[in-house]
Amino acid sequence: MYGKCGSVEDAKVVFENTAARNSFSWTMLVTAYAQNGYAWDAYRLLELMPERNVLSSTAVLKAFSGRGLWLESKALFDHMPERNEIAWTVMVEANAQMGHFLEAKKAFDFMPLHCVVSATTMVAAFSKHGNVPSCKMVFDVMRERNCLSWITLSDAFAENGYFEESLSLFDSMPERNVLSWNALLGACSRGERDLDCARSVFLAMPQRDRGSWVAMIAAVAQLGDLEEARSIFDEAPEQASGAWAAIVQGYANRGQLKEARRIFEQSAASDRSPIAWNALIAAYAENGNLGEARALFDEMPSDSRDAATWTAMIGGYAQRGNLEMAEELLENIPPGFETIGAKNAVLAGHAQIGAMERALEIFQSMEEKDAASYTAMVAGFARASNLVPARELFDQTPHKDIVAWNTILAAFAQAGHLSQALEIFDNIPRPNLTSWNAIIAGFAHSHRGQSALQHFHSMLLHGIKADATTFSGVLRACSHTGLLEEASSYFVLLARDLGVRPGREQYQWMVDIVSRLGQLELAEELIKAMPFFPNDVAWGSLLTACGTQGDLERAKRISSHAVAAAAKNSGRYVAFANVVADQSCYANGGD
DSSP states (O other), rough: OOTTTTTTTHHHHHHOOEEEEEEEHHHHHHHHHHTTHHHHHHHHHHHHSSSOOOHHHHHHHHHHHTTTTHHHHHHHHHHHSSSHHHHHHHHHHHHHTTOHHHHHHHHHHHHHSHHHHHHHHHHHHHHHHHHHHHHHHHHHHSOOOOHHHHHHHHHHHHHHOOOOHHHHHHHOSSOOHEEEHHHHHHTTTTTOHHHHHHHHHHHSSSSOHHHHHHHHHHHHHHHTTTHHHHHHHHSSOOOOOOHHHHHHHHHHHHHHHHHHHHHHHSGGGGGGOOOHHHHHHHHHHHHHHHHHHHHHHHSSOTTTTOOHHHHHHHEEEEEEEEHHHHHHHHHHHHHTTTHHHHHHOOOOHHTOOOOOOHHHHHHOSSSSHHHHHHHHHHHHHHTTHHHHHHHHHHHHHHSSSSHHHHHHHHHHHHTTHHHHHHHHHHHSSOOOOHHHHHHHHHHHHHHHHHHHHHHHHHHHHTTTTEEEEEHHHHHHHHHTTTTTHHHHHHHIIIIIISOOOOOOHHHHHHHHHHHTOHHHHHHHHHHOOOOOOOHHHHHHHHHHHHHTTOHHHHHHHHHHHHHHTTTOHHHHHHHHHHHHHHHHHHHHHOO
């Protein structure tokens, strides 16, 4: 009784005053300590028990698991003489939460009976590995399902790009509550949907709780409208830690670190959840500000750091090439926090700089590997144009996710091996925008413009929205294949009809194309109409065309702009200066 009320000391007094202590009284005391957060004290009492039983051992197991003490959980579980359904379920959950997928699956497979909790945990674990068919298989054979089971499968669909299936499953739910609505709201931000999807779900919710507001803030921020996300945050009835974390994460993920930090500092210390800390640390690290990231990491209460915190910091060092520090942190990571993600970050860091020998050492030493482990190696070999081992490792990749498919596709497309690239593309279960962009760019780069444009039209027919990368691929296809007249039509189609805002690169392609068409007046007007300061590439295209077509007056007029724009690029500066000199010489009769 005292243990359930949180009064561990009272439970201890009652126990010490009990003359005839038996298995029941020992179990009650161990459980009291375990349930109230005293995991190590509970374990010490368990060691003192004359006769352990499955209930007391399971209580300590749950306490260890709740603290993220994976190694301790595993050791205790392995030494339990008997295990009940709860013990097996706790071990499945502990393995899955710490990223030990194979251990989780092994425990799940050895369970005498699968309960709804363990089965739901495995659905979530398979989802993290991109194995949606296995998620569905486990769900289909579940003896019983609860609301969380349905939500977990719905999340699995959305997380892996199957938004329509997620929506269909939501419609099929025998019973919906606020949690299932919150899950659907979260799915909107992951299914390449727009803000209208999130708004309509939020407005249709029959009731909302604190989690609904947090999910809406996170969804809107993820979809890019930070102003609306902040407005919803200000309107929320309760600005609890989840809401603070969602808004901080929204700004941090969009690279607006000053505003993210300002909001973070405004929140009360009690509202600074690990999610908010981790979002800021990861954002600083990803933006190359490792000093601020490390300062926050050191400032963060040590008992608040979780596996994601360590992974973010290790990943930051690895991405910026500080692999010595990344490996040092990995070696010093607390027991139980060593995730596959942290090891993958170091592995990918070595692969990124071409240190494939060290990358291979790490890869081979990993007891567990996931799709990301293989993909890092594939990307490293592809970067070195070593496509044979890249393809071999890709073929060995378990539960290939869309990132794995896109990595090998881009490798072959960029290398000009278009028949293999097309074969890979055709085998992708559900190509996304990145997949289409890779195949379009591959054809464009290899001067097969018509094939690139055919895939562009096919992409639109599949309902995939184009982006700036698509825009560049289409213009490159037109330029490299001599489809110069068509380029203007595609520019208008993408910019006006499809709503893709042209950036510097897209304007530069158009200047190059228009210049090569001989429309030098239009090219100059286009440069001057750019919504940003023209750089040396744009001026260079026009200046070169002026020289080719003998428009020396225009060349003389724009030469100062071209040379000034190239001032920071010594090679291009010299080249432009030579062009100007040659044209001046020609204008003066060759003297």
